[in-house]
Amino acid sequence: MKKIGVIGATGMLGHHVAKHIQSNHENILIAIHRTTSDLSSISDLKYQSKIADLNDKESLIQSFRDLDYVLNCGAYYPTVPKSLKEEIKIAKHQMNNFIDAVKESGVKKALYLGGAIAIPKSKEGIANEDEYYTASPKSKSAYVHVKWLMDNMAREAGKKGIPIVIGIPSMTFGEYDYGPSTGRIITNTVNQTLPGYVNGNRNVVYAGDAARGLLSACIDGNIGDRYLITGENITMEDLIQKIITIAGIDTMPKEVPLGLAKLVSKIKMTKYKLYGGKLPLLDDTAIAVMSAGQFLNGDKAKNELGYEPKVSIDETLKRTITWFEQNNYIDGTNSHN
Template sequence: MKKIFVTGITGLLGANVVIKLLKDDYFVIALVRKKNGYLGEENEHLRLIEGDLLSDFSSHLKEVDCVIHIAAETRQNLLSYDDYKKINYEASIQLFSQAVSSGVRKFLFVSTANTLGFGSMKEPGNESMPQQYPFTQSFYARTKLETENYLLQNNKTTEVTILNPTFMIGPFDYKPSSGKIIFWVWKKKFVFYPKGGKNFVHVEDAANGIINAMEKGKNGEKYLLANENLTYKQFFKKVNEITGQSPVLIPIPGFGLVLLGWVGDFLRVLKIKSGMSSVNMKALRIENFYSNRKSMNELDVQYKPIEKAIQDAVDFFENR
């Protein structure tokens, strides 16, 4: 039975990856800050180890075939590049170095689609396109890209494959994280939406893509885990159809988002944490669209309709 080391298992993607690994008869060694923070089911093939990302895991990695590194600093309100770099770059490189020294065969780094260039509905972004503004100014996306570049320059001993998921929706979003977008519209009478859009993917499909990449992912390659390109209005309409609602949808004027971005920038100058910034508000006004062709062809990922992801997320939230 192959042993897999996984980080980030208390998050949406990590929780689904662990469920799938255990179902596929892998033995999982998973990092958690505190064992009581893991809300999934216990399993004889799941070993939880306590620590933080800057700990030394060499003793655990010596028995591991593959590392799946999902954990990251994703909060959008931190004030400096260094706030993200410590976890997203420095801790990732340290874990990779330990994996190499321990003889791990493969290192899967879960990044973000926003290290790659986005496109339009007709010509979506792909793995060969360079990062674009506003994500070139995003501390989170920049640290992820910096880590990708290091790993791909040092993949001679331990193989490296990069996974770039888009916006994930689905079950086991305990916090919730990206599932918050459903609460923007669910049980509301009025819904304000930005005029941009993004690519949405079922988190189970993203998890399948990661697990398939352990054997099918090529050394030195990046793979977008992506599915449906939708405007925010289109996505909210799908949520309404699934939940049986009919709120009034009201577009947010572009200048309104620009103004909110300026306010957020001013708060940040005053060292006040805010999710608002010119960069984040610009991200809501663009068509942040991507192609899944490469992951379908090379990782054999079969993507489910986004309606299934929304339904699964709603069911999870209702039954918690």
């Protein structure tokens, strides 16, 4: 029996990872969560509960102590805007706690769920795990810096023999995207509230496939290595077109040049910081993700882990749109389905 802990099981990817763990009757699922976590969203799971917080190293050590594997699907990322210095301080503190807990608890291996944004643009036109920033990113986005920092910390920990693997899913869609997070591009497109999109290259993976790849990376991956967990490469224009076709709506959002999107985002974020209100759709993170998108090569996970995606982009979007409709994230009057 393998005892496998998941931090962030209430999130989309964490939920799918937890479901995949639970699908094997030889596994025991442990949900590691804060005392304040709303667990109603994972009522479909059968799990043991452990209380811990990424800001509290000792609680992490205690929760990891008798586990075989841990997957950190709840690593820090910027939400409400703070200064870059503060964002980096929080991310560094939480990541240090996670790394120290892995080292001191005796857990066999742990996975840090990273972001593809930590991989710089490839000159070859399709990026793989070997692409690294040689210095701090020039981008001023807190999201870019935080993901770069934590990726670097995880790789350095691996070099020191601390049993951490880095799993990097591409742009992920699927059920249980409360918020929503990545799925905002879908809900805003179908609800016709998307102010525009920036074209570029992407790789899209179904959350269920990503979960399977991440668990394989955690158990079978090499310590300190990155593994890209990918689906299919697609342009953002083609992705948006698929969304509106599957949802049965008529209006295609307008393509916006990246420079204009950055300008609009800066104006809206300045107003938000001065006057408050609702966080703009085009925030710093959204712009960073748009501008950093690229095609990805998933051969390493295929060759070393035997991972291949099973769900097509079309089926991924159908499942995701259906879930959003069922959970009232999409206004049914905008869809013909």
